[in-house]
Amino acid sequence: MGAHQPLGPAAIARTAAQIADSEGLEAVSMRRVAGDLGVSAMALYRHVAGRRELLLLMADAVRSPSMLPEGKHRWQDMLAHMADTLWQTFSAHPWLLGIVLSPRRLLNLAAPADVERLLSSLSAAGLTEDEGFDCLLGVSAAVIGTVSIAAAADPVPANPAPANPVAADSVPAGSRPQPGTPRLHGTDDYPRAERFSGRSVDYEFARQSLDYLVANFIRGIESTHNQTPDPSKDPGLRKEEHATAE
Known part of the structure; x- marks a missing residue:
C-alpha cells in the first residue's frame, strides 16, 4: 500500500467493493481484502470489527452522496x-x-x-x-x-x-x-x-x-x-x- 493511501476504513471499503464488483459479494472476506491491500488480516481488524461492519462500510462507499437533484424541484x-x-x-x-x-x-x-x-x-x-x-x-x-x-x-x-x-x-x-x-x-x-x-x-x-x-x-x-x-x-x-x- 502506498504512503498516499493509508490503511483505514475508507481504503478497506473501497478495496472490498472492487472485489465485489468483479467477483461478487461471496468473494469478499477479511483475509481476501487484506491480501489485496498487502497487509495481514489482523491489520484490518484494527480498523474494521469484522465482515458485518465491512459490508456496511462497502454500502456507504458506493452509494450516492444525495438521492435528490440539487436546487428547488417539484x-x-x-x-x-x-x-x-x-x-x-x-x-x-x-x-x-x-x-x-x-x-x-x-x-x-x-x-x-x-x-x-x-x-x-x-x-x-x-x-x-x-x-x-x-x-x-x-x-x-x-x-x-x-x-x-x-x-x-x-x-x-x-x-x-x-x-x-x-x-x-x-x-x-x-x-x-x-x-x-x-x-x-x-x-x-x-x-x-x-x-x-x-x-x-x-x-x-x-x-x-x-x-x-x-x-x-x-x-x-x-x-x-x-x-x-x-x-x-x-x-x-x-x-x-x-x-x-x-
Missing part, C-alpha cells in the same frame, strides 16, 4: 430522481442488494437530509406523513424489486447503469425472447402468458418497466391529490405516444 421530479439514482447505484453494484436485503441489515441508502427534504416537499403538496412514508417505500421497493429481477437474469450486464432512461420508441414492439429461455409449460391456451414467459428480462427492459411504473405511481398520487400532471415531465406518456404514432 416533488414529482424528486421522486423520479430518487428512483433513477437508486437504479444507477444498484445496477452498477448488484452485490449491494445482498447487503440491503439481508436480515437485520436493511439499509436506508438515502441520507437523512434527503429524506427530510423529500418528506417536507410531499407534505407541502398535501400528503400526510404516512402517505409520504408510503411514497418513499413504494419507490424504493419498485427499484429494488425491478433491479433484483434484472440482476438474477443478467448477473453481468454489458451496460449496467445507463445515463438516461430507455425511450419506449427505441424498443421493438412485442417480446424479445432470450436464446435458451425455457418455454413455460401449460401456456398453449394462453398466448400472452407464453409471450411474457419468453421475454428477455435484462437491464434494458427492466429499466423501461421501472420508468413506466414510477411515472404512473407519480400520476396516481397527482390524481389522488387533485394536481394536474405536467405531460412534458411525464416519461410514462412515452408508451402512449409511441402507440399513437403506430
